[in-house]
Amino acid sequence: MVFSYYNKLSAARKRVYRMSDEIHAVPLPDGKALHRLISRLASALEQEDRDRTEKICRALARGLTSRLGVPLLRLKVLAVRPTTRMEELHGLYELAEGRASAVITLWMRTAKYRRVVAFRSFLRTFLHELCHHLDYHLYNLPDSYHTEGFYKRESSLFHQLVPEA
Numbered sequence: 001m002v003f004s005y006y007n008k009l010s011a012a013r014k015r016v017y018r019m020s021d022e023i024h025a026v027p028l029p030d031g032k033a034l035h036r037l038i039s040r041l042a043s044a045l046e047q048e049d050r051d052r053t054e055k056i057c058r059a060l061a062r063g064l065t066s067r068l069g070v071p072l073l074r075l076k077v078l079a080v081r082p083t084t085r086m087e088e089l090h091g092l093y094e095l096a097e098g099r100a101s102a103v104i105t106l107w108m109r110t111a112k113y114r115r116v117v118a119f120r121s122f123l124r125t126f127l128h129e130l131c132h133h134l135d136y137h138l139y140n141l142p143d144s145y146h147t148e149g150f151y152k153r154e155s156s157l158f159h160q161l162v163p164e165a
């Protein structure tokens, strides 16, 4: 199955899309060693501790990028999610381009109710943005599309980090 925007892509982009769609999992070497960080992340979020959440996310980013052999990225955790006209922004991935490294920005609170984001959706957002990084640096794709394969890779990482889910 392909998403409807596939039909509007050029032939070259369709090739990239299909390459992305064909990769279904991201095997994580020694993912178990990161489980301790996952439970710390859940409690930092519960306590609404932005500094600690950011520190733990940075440690998690180091653990994940080093295990997967991709460049480290910068990570920022901000307080309230910005709203765009269409939808609330959950996370953001920015390519390194002129900077020293790529950047992931995550938001702790929903714009509407200012509630802290639930742990699982926060971690999902983190992994979603990390999957964009993997598209460029692990799979060497020239573009990063939201394909079915992309969402499977996101889930694959999630289940290796939260095995009881």
Ligand SMILES: [Zn+2]
Residues within 6 Å of the ligand: 128, 132, 146
């Ligand atoms: Zn995305």
